[in-house]
Amino acid sequence: MNSFAEFLAMGGYGFYVWTSYGIGFVVLLLNILIPIYQRKQLLRELALKQKRAK
Amino acid sequence: MTPVRRQRLILILLMVAGVGAAATFALKAFNENLMYFFSTTEVAEGKAPKDTKFRLGGMVVKGSIERPNRGIMVRFVLTDFHKQVTVKYSGILPDLFREGQGVVTNGRLNSSGVFIAEEVLAKHDENYMPPEVTESLKQAEKLKSNK
Amino acid sequence: MSIIPAPIVRFYHKTASPPYFYNLSNKLMPWLSCIFLMLLGYGLYSGLYLAPTDYQQGDSYRIIYLHVPAAWMSLFIYVLMAVAGAISLIWRMKIADVVLISSAPIGASFTFIALVTGSLWGKPMWGAWWVWDARLTSELILLFLYLGVISLYGAIEDKRTASKAVAILALVGVVNIPIIHYSVQWWNTLHQGPTVSKMGKPSIHIDMLIPLLVMAVAFKFYYAIAMLQAAKVEILRREQNTQWVKKLLEQKQ
Numbered sequence: 001m002n003s004f005a006e007f008l009a010m011g012g013y014g015f016y017v018w019t020s021y022g023i024g025f026v027v028l029l030l031n032i033l034i035p036i037y038q039r040k041q042l043l044r045e046l047a048l049k050q051k052r053a054k
Numbered sequence: 055m056t057p058v059r060r061q062r063l064i065l066i067l068l069m070v071a072g073v074g075a076a077a078t079f080a081l082k083a084f085n086e087n088l089m090y091f092f093s094t095t096e097v098a099e100g101k102a103p104k105d106t107k108f109r110l111g112g113m114v115v116k117g118s119i120e121r122p123n124r125g126i127m128v129r130f131v132l133t134d135f136h137k138q139v140t141v142k143y144s145g146i147l148p149d150l151f152r153e154g155q156g157v158v159t160n161g162r163l164n165s166s167g168v169f170i171a172e173e174v175l176a177k178h179d180e181n182y183m184p185p186e187v188t189e190s191l192k193q194a195e196k197l198k199s200n201k
Numbered sequence: 202m203s204i205i206p207a208p209i210v211r212f213y214h215k216t217a218s219p220p221y222f223y224n225l226s227n228k229l230m231p232w233l234s235c236i237f238l239m240l241l242g243y244g245l246y247s248g249l250y251l252a253p254t255d256y257q258q259g260d261s262y263r264i265i266y267l268h269v270p271a272a273w274m275s276l277f278i279y280v281l282m283a284v285a286g287a288i289s290l291i292w293r294m295k296i297a298d299v300v301l302i303s304s305a306p307i308g309a310s311f312t313f314i315a316l317v318t319g320s321l322w323g324k325p326m327w328g329a330w331w332v333w334d335a336r337l338t339s340e341l342i343l344l345f346l347y348l349g350v351i352s353l354y355g356a357i358e359d360k361r362t363a364s365k366a367v368a369i370l371a372l373v374g375v376v377n378i379p380i381i382h383y384s385v386q387w388w389n390t391l392h393q394g395p396t397v398s399k400m401g402k403p404s405i406h407i408d409m410l411i412p413l414l415v416m417a418v419a420f421k422f423y424y425a426i427a428m429l430q431a432a433k434v435e436i437l438r439r440e441q442n443t444q445w446v447k448k449l450l451e452q453k454q
Contacts, residue, residue, distance in 0.1 A: 007250065011260035016325055017249075020264045020318040024271065027310045028423060035430035042437050047450050062291045070372055077376045081387075088388045090334035111389060148328030150257060158391050175327045180396040182262060182405040184253030 091158045098137035102163065110139060110169050111158040111177065119153060132157070132169075143171040150176035217296050219436045220445040226429040233426050240419035248412035255409075264322040265409075269397075270417040272315035274424060275343060276378055278308035282350070283375040286368030298364035299439070301371060302354050303431035307424055309347035316340060327391060335384035336392035339377060346374040360439065 010017045081088070091111035092102045102108050112132030119130045127144045141159055151157060156177035161170045215221050248266035255262040282301050289297035319337070320330045331337065350367045357363035385394045396405050397413070405413070440446050 010263065011254065013259060013261035013325055016261055016321045017263050020267055020321045021249075023317055024267045024314045027314055028427075031307055031310050031427045032430060035427070035434050038434045039430070039437065042434060042441075043450070043453065046437070046441055046446070047453065050447065050450050059291050063287075066287055066290055066372060069369075070375065073373050074376045077380070081380070085388075088335050090332065090391055091389050093389070111391075146328075148326065149261075150326050151328075155257070173328075175329050175332065175391060177391055178258060178326055178393055180393045180404055182255050182258075182265070182396065182409050184406055184408070185256040 093134045094132050094139045095134050095137040097139050097163070097169070104163065107160060107162050107172070109158055109160045110141070110171075111156065112139065113156050114151070114153050116153045132159075139167075139169055141169045141171050143174050145172075145174070147174055148176040150178050155179075217294050219295060219299075219440050219443075222296050222299075223433060223436050226433060230426065230429065233422055233429075237419055237422035237426060240415055240422060244412050244416035244419050248416060252409045252412050253406065258326055261322060261325050262409075264318050266412055266416050268315060268318040268322060269413060270420045271311045271318065272340070273417055274420045275308060275312040275315050275340070276381060277421075278304050278311065278424060279343065279346070279371070279378060280375065282308065282371045286371040289364060289368045290372075295439070298368070299432050299435045300428065301367060302350075302364070303428050303435055304424075305347055305350045305354070305367075306431065307427045309344060309351065311420075312340065312344040312347055316344065329391075332391045334390040334392055335388040336381065336390045339381040339384050342377055343374075343381060346370070346377060349374075 008014055008018075091109035094110065094112040096102055097110055102110070110132065112134050115131040115133050115138065119128060121128055125144075127142065128147065129140065129142050131138050131140050133139075141161075143159065143161075151174060156179065158175045158177055159169065159171035160173040160175075164170055216225065244266065249263055252263070252266075254260055282304050285297040285301040285304070288294050289301060316337075319340075323332070324330050350370055353370055354363045354367045357366055384390060385392055397410070437446060
């Protein structure tokens with residue numbers, strides 16, 4: 001447990017290190033999730049349009 | 055490749071070359087302004103501005119750090135291995151400030167040629183190694199003193 | 202074209218067709234994701250835990266495993282966009298347009314990460330969040346170039362004209378790439394010189410170098426995943442009135 005606390009502390013630079021990785025993680029995750037959401041939305045819209053046309 | 059495509063290719067190459075040439079000239083013209091700091095040799099030879107603030111960069115000479123009044127005021131000598139400049143500074147120093155490390159200071163020269171710094175930034179080098187590797191540490195020291 | 206062997210030409214034409222590209226990216230996705238997650242897991246574990254502490258910077262240097270690969274990606278993606286732009290302008294290849302515009306947000310994200318993590322590294326080590334030296338300034342210009350590509354594409358209604366405009370912008374902006382790379386050598390900068398790409402041996406301990414390279418490869422796979430996801434949306438949007446998209450929609454119902 002002690003070593004895990006040390007790991008989190010990063011020799012006193014924990015704030016800088018973990019903020020960096022946190023921001024990086026969020027930004028990279030968004031780049032995957034946004035297009036997936038957009039595609040689902042678009043497919044739904046197009047399917048609706050097709051149904052109406054029929 | 056069809057002639058039309060070849061023409062487009064040549065056009066694009068010319069465009070990139072043109073912009074590249076323009077950028078080169080622009081950078082040449084602004085060369086001095088893009089320098090983040092002056093070296094100690096430039097300052098010692100009087101190439102730095104006299105009346106305005108500017109930045110001075112160099113390596114902290116070993117054994118030159120003094121705190122004359124035991125206060126917050128620090129005096130140290132910067133070098134680029136040709137000429138040296140003495141710097142005075144009162145304030146908080148960054149974590150990496152130590153002897154043998156590069157620093158960049160912002161301030162102005164006083165009449166006796168001492169640089170009065172208002173800000174000190176540490177410049178870290180491109181070497182990364184664990185502290186146990188004393189051998190490569192020594193090598194790095196050698197590399198530095200050879201420069 | 203006659204110099205290039207026939208199978209390559211065939212592959213090129215096949216990949217250039219939107220439905221083929223769409224299906225290919227669907228097929229590749231699980232493989233890419235699997236490799237990416239394994240590389241990322243190992244890269245983070247070895248970078249944050251296994252790698253030794255730095256002799257000067259302590260543990261703060263561990264930001265390097267995000268900062269440097271992100272900065273490399275910001276340059277790599279821009280060059281790739283410029284190449285796609287050239288292909289699009291010369292051969293009028295639709296997929297090149299799609300790749301170009303789908304890459305822009307990812308490139309902007311990596312540039313943003315490089316700048317923010319650099320700032321979070323600069324504060325404890327240099328003593329400043331930001332300085333206007335040549336390296337930091339040119340990387341900031343790169344971010345503006347990416348944002349320029351994104352907004353230019355969004356601003357022009359006709360997507361064929363928009364593709365042409367962003368292809369030209371991507372090509373013109375490519376002059377910034379060597380400036381970023383060599384800025385630390387051409388000018389006095391606060392940012393330090395290159396570590397890995399410098400002539401001869403990289404001046405980083407091998408145990409610290411391996412996680413860095415693993416993360417760099419992981420980010421290449423990440424880019425492929427994110428770019429293909431965005432490309433699929435762009436293809437569907439452009440091809441929504443074609444037969445293959447209509448068939449795809451019927452299959453889904």
